[in-house]
Amino acid sequence: MSTSPRSRLRATDARLPPTAAAPPEGTRRRILETALQLFASRGYHDTSIRDLASALELRPSALYAHFAAKDHVLAELVRIGHEAHFEALETAFQGAKPTPADQVRALVHAHTRVHAEHPQLALVVNEEFYALSLELAAPAQALRDKANAMLLDAIQRGMAQGQFSPLHPHITAAAIVGMGSRIPHWFEPGGPIAVETLAKTHAELALRMLGSVSGA
Amino acid sequence: MSTSPRSRLRATDARLPPTAAAPPEGTRRRILETALQLFASRGYHDTSIRDLASALELRPSALYAHFAAKDHVLAELVRIGHEAHFEALETAFQGAKPTPADQVRALVHAHTRVHAEHPQLALVVNEEFYALSLELAAPAQALRDKANAMLLDAIQRGMAQGQFSPLHPHITAAAIVGMGSRIPHWFEPGGPIAVETLAKTHAELALRMLGSVSGA
Amino acid sequence: MSTSPRSRLRATDARLPPTAAAPPEGTRRRILETALQLFASRGYHDTSIRDLASALELRPSALYAHFAAKDHVLAELVRIGHEAHFEALETAFQGAKPTPADQVRALVHAHTRVHAEHPQLALVVNEEFYALSLELAAPAQALRDKANAMLLDAIQRGMAQGQFSPLHPHITAAAIVGMGSRIPHWFEPGGPIAVETLAKTHAELALRMLGSVSGA
Amino acid sequence: MSTSPRSRLRATDARLPPTAAAPPEGTRRRILETALQLFASRGYHDTSIRDLASALELRPSALYAHFAAKDHVLAELVRIGHEAHFEALETAFQGAKPTPADQVRALVHAHTRVHAEHPQLALVVNEEFYALSLELAAPAQALRDKANAMLLDAIQRGMAQGQFSPLHPHITAAAIVGMGSRIPHWFEPGGPIAVETLAKTHAELALRMLGSVSGA
DNA sequence: TATGAATGAGTCTTCATTCAT
DNA sequence: TATGAATGAAGACTCATTCAT
Numbered sequence: 001m002s003t004s005p006r007s008r009l010r011a012t013d014a015r016l017p018p019t020a021a022a023p024p025e026g027t028r029r030r031i032l033e034t035a036l037q038l039f040a041s042r043g044y045h046d047t048s049i050r051d052l053a054s055a056l057e058l059r060p061s062a063l064y065a066h067f068a069a070k071d072h073v074l075a076e077l078v079r080i081g082h083e084a085h086f087e088a089l090e091t092a093f094q095g096a097k098p099t100p101a102d103q104v105r106a107l108v109h110a111h112t113r114v115h116a117e118h119p120q121l122a123l124v125v126n127e128e129f130y131a132l133s134l135e136l137a138a139p140a141q142a143l144r145d146k147a148n149a150m151l152l153d154a155i156q157r158g159m160a161q162g163q164f165s166p167l168h169p170h171i172t173a174a175a176i177v178g179m180g181s182r183i184p185h186w187f188e189p190g191g192p193i194a195v196e197t198l199a200k201t202h203a204e205l206a207l208r209m210l211g212s213v214s215g216a
Numbered sequence: 217m218s219t220s221p222r223s224r225l226r227a228t229d230a231r232l233p234p235t236a237a238a239p240p241e242g243t244r245r246r247i248l249e250t251a252l253q254l255f256a257s258r259g260y261h262d263t264s265i266r267d268l269a270s271a272l273e274l275r276p277s278a279l280y281a282h283f284a285a286k287d288h289v290l291a292e293l294v295r296i297g298h299e300a301h302f303e304a305l306e307t308a309f310q311g312a313k314p315t316p317a318d319q320v321r322a323l324v325h326a327h328t329r330v331h332a333e334h335p336q337l338a339l340v341v342n343e344e345f346y347a348l349s350l351e352l353a354a355p356a357q358a359l360r361d362k363a364n365a366m367l368l369d370a371i372q373r374g375m376a377q378g379q380f381s382p383l384h385p386h387i388t389a390a391a392i393v394g395m396g397s398r399i400p401h402w403f404e405p406g407g408p409i410a411v412e413t414l415a416k417t418h419a420e421l422a423l424r425m426l427g428s429v430s431g432a
Numbered sequence: 433m434s435t436s437p438r439s440r441l442r443a444t445d446a447r448l449p450p451t452a453a454a455p456p457e458g459t460r461r462r463i464l465e466t467a468l469q470l471f472a473s474r475g476y477h478d479t480s481i482r483d484l485a486s487a488l489e490l491r492p493s494a495l496y497a498h499f500a501a502k503d504h505v506l507a508e509l510v511r512i513g514h515e516a517h518f519e520a521l522e523t524a525f526q527g528a529k530p531t532p533a534d535q536v537r538a539l540v541h542a543h544t545r546v547h548a549e550h551p552q553l554a555l556v557v558n559e560e561f562y563a564l565s566l567e568l569a570a571p572a573q574a575l576r577d578k579a580n581a582m583l584l585d586a587i588q589r590g591m592a593q594g595q596f597s598p599l600h601p602h603i604t605a606a607a608i609v610g611m612g613s614r615i616p617h618w619f620e621p622g623g624p625i626a627v628e629t630l631a632k633t634h635a636e637l638a639l640r641m642l643g644s645v646s647g648a
Numbered sequence: 649m650s651t652s653p654r655s656r657l658r659a660t661d662a663r664l665p666p667t668a669a670a671p672p673e674g675t676r677r678r679i680l681e682t683a684l685q686l687f688a689s690r691g692y693h694d695t696s697i698r699d700l701a702s703a704l705e706l707r708p709s710a711l712y713a714h715f716a717a718k719d720h721v722l723a724e725l726v727r728i729g730h731e732a733h734f735e736a737l738e739t740a741f742q743g744a745k746p747t748p749a750d751q752v753r754a755l756v757h758a759h760t761r762v763h764a765e766h767p768q769l770a771l772v773v774n775e776e777f778y779a780l781s782l783e784l785a786a787p788a789q790a791l792r793d794k795a796n797a798m799l800l801d802a803i804q805r806g807m808a809q810g811q812f813s814p815l816h817p818h819i820t821a822a823a824i825v826g827m828g829s830r831i832p833h834w835f836e837p838g839g840p841i842a843v844e845t846l847a848k849t850h851a852e853l854a855l856r857m858l859g860s861v862s863g864a
Numbered sequence: 865t866a867t868g869a870a871t872g873a874g875t876c877t878t879c880a881t882t883c884a885t
Numbered sequence: 886t887a888t889g890a891a892t893g894a895a896g897a898c899t900c901a902t903t904c905a906t
Contacts, residue, residue, distance in 0.1 A: 006346050006350065006353075007346070008346045027890075027891095042346075043259070043261060043346075043347075045259055045261035045262045046261045046347070048874080048875070048876085049875080049876060049877080050874085050875085050876095058891080058892095059891070059892055059893070060876085060877085061877080061878075061879090061891080061892065061893075061894095062890070062891050062892070064876095064877070064878080065889070065890055065891070066890090069876080069877080070876065070877090127343060130222050130223070130224045130258075130259075131259075131262070134222065137222075167417050167420050167421065168409075168413065168417045170409070171409065171413075171414060171417045171418070171421075172417075172421065174398060174402050174403075175391075175395045175398070175418070175421055177398075178394055178395060178397075178398035178401075179391045179394060181394075181398060181401075182390065182391070182394035182397060182398070185394075185397075186390050187390075193384075193386070193387065197384065197387075198387060201383050201384045201387045201388075202387070202391070204383050205383065205387075205388065205391055205425050208424045208425055208427065209421050209424055209425060211424065243865080243866095264899075264900065264901080265900080265901060265902080266899080266900080266901090274866075274867095275866070275867055275868075276901080276902085277866075277867065277868080277869095277902080277903080277904085278865070278866045278867070280901095280902070280903080281865055281866070282865090285901080285902080286901065286902090438778050438782065438785075439778070440778045459886080459887095475691070475693055475778075475779075477691060477693035477694045478693045478779065480878075480879065480880080481879080481880060481881085482878080482879085482880090490887075490888095491887070491888055491889075492880080492881085493881080493882080493883085493887075493888065493889080493890095494886070494887045494888070496880095496881070496882080497886055497887070498886090501880080501881080502880065502881090559775060562654050562655070562656045562690075562691075563691075563694070566654065569654075599849050599852055599853065600841075600845065600849045602841070603841065603845075603846060603849045603850070603853075604849075604853065606830060606834050606835075607823075607827045607830070607850070607853055610826055610827060610829075610830035610833075611823045611826060613826075613830060613833075614822060614823070614825075614826035614829060614830070617826075617829075618822050619822075625816075625818070625819065629816065629819075630819060633815050633816045633819045633820075634819070634823070636815050637815065637819075637820065637823055637857050640856050640857055640859070641853050641856055641857060643856065675869080675870095696895075696896065696897080697896080697897060697898080698895080698896085698897090706870080706871095707870070707871055707872070708897085708898080709870080709871065709872080709873095709898080709899075709900090710869070710870050710871070712897095712898070712899080713868070713869055713870070714869090717897080717898080718897065718898090
């Protein structure tokens, strides 16, 4: 009769990014990776504990030795995703020349890489974030706010220095950040466009949007 | 103990856009509007028939006098959303001067308006689309493809005429279309930014991204 | 939202009575004492092996080194409770003057003391007894029958000797025994009423109920 | 291997007492009566929704059209039990001659009848009460307090008038009330002892315990 | 059009228990 | 003795849906 729901993304090998602090190991890691793939392709609410267990060739009850509840799995993925994202942004920022244009370029480049290299995680972080309770979402929300502030700050310094002339800073910042969020929906890692090409292009697009005097 | 999931968007009054063909009336319309609000704020899979019925002050079984199944409600919303979107794009295109720059401006302007004026519908169309079976999604998919083709065609004509110099046409097109999809996540209708401001800004941003010689 | 179930008794320090034969030691004893407290306050069926283990700061599987199964813990408590009860009754009976009135007084006094000094054990013995299979309950049942017979025998001798004139021997015996069973539900050890006061009062009440000629 | 748990009482036909206000009807009534039998014989925590549904020849989910949750069924039984009990006590009190002895006799007689005629309900009310949250137990607790106060008040008036000379009023009141609570554990309705015999005997036992000058 | 009662499959989670270490 | 990981059955409850009224 009716066809099953489709996957929301093209990518199929869900990897966890390396994180500084205590990377998960063993079964806990396998659960996270499998959940990542399922949550990304079908959504948190459309993935049951049974689906997850069966993909892991485990009984549902076995999962509860590793996570207290289904939403704790999501919360952990969201936390990992935000940490990897924030660390990448910080590293990029620190490696950039101290000009607003270079900082924006570096931030957008890193933002894009993270989304392109970990499209499942990016999708889960962006779309399933709202399935978490405020409590479980809080650590991620804090990082999210800090990351946004980094970019906004660079933009505002660029404007103050006469380097940027965005039509509307708020709208432009949203558009720049949004380019990253959209990546998992169309970009295929290993496909015709290289991650590096995408990252460089997004960085230059951001500068164009900002009307950067030294833009592409 | 734990807080309930948050809403994905700020908007709270879910209106259906006027459509050319057979606008829904009476209870059927109420169901669609209420489902729109719920599907947008919590997602299709996290909204039960009971939630929907209770928001309507109706018993669950009463809904089946109006829709054959839960996914038919979503399919109808997705259809309405795509039709309104496509009609807006067509009208805009026909009203534009026959230059690629003006056509892109008109298309992006219309694309933005639709997303900003109907954020719930935009969200449902973009995020819950994948919950539909291929069969139920097919009519919407056709319109989606046609709309994308309109924009891509204008871009390619602009490039052929030397009006546009995008860094990477594919990536740029994705970025332009993506600006619209992100609107429901941050834009607040009735908030500090007017819809018209947003639409004009996005249109000019698109031309900047394309490196339009007559850009803003 | 909703409040947790309440405890059935006021007492909170669950002690095991000294028993003649092989008192439990070490972890086995800790398990019994903790189980006693939990079974008494929340009931056997509402206490999980996990609850028990967690109260003991042990992992659930560790309990199985000490008891073959959950119901063996209960069976052991029930056995201990019945043995302590029966021993107390026997000792009291042997120490009493050989008159029915004095024997009843001694039996009720001892019966009351046991219930007042070990309210958790009394509760578990009386209310959770039925959770045991016939096999596991059998040793306790035998002691229970013997204890009842001791009291009934004294009453009947008292009647035969014209010392007692109960309205209805069967009903009266049930009422006398029942006074003890109720103790854990209202009596607070260490509270305003001393155990000895309670025991003496119950003993005299029993004689009043029997219409003892030498009663209070 | 092991024998199943035994029933806590002998009675097998669980009837609901008539109540003044809105007696339950149809399936709701059947659920209550069947739950009453199961909760009484095996306890609330040892009776699953599946057990209940299967005894009713219904699917578990069907129960949720009538009760919001398992504990609501218990709460309703507890409420009905307390209301029937309190109404019986009030009626008895109003029909008694205005002397403490007659009032105590009437109250204990009614208290006993209720327990003897509805042993399952008495058991559930007394033993499963603690499985309810404070919220759900509150209405019953209020009636319980009022009923106890009625008896205590009569006892105290009797003492003030020199009619009663209890050894210890508090202990004696507990013993009198406790006679009723024990009934379901040993009394068999339709057995050798008539309900009326039991009620009269308990009433006279109470007066004996109080040392009533006009007692039996 | 709407309802109340019911269903069968499914939800997440907990249960007592086992077993290799 | 104690643990961590696992299991299979069962826990209460919700799901979308049907159907007689």
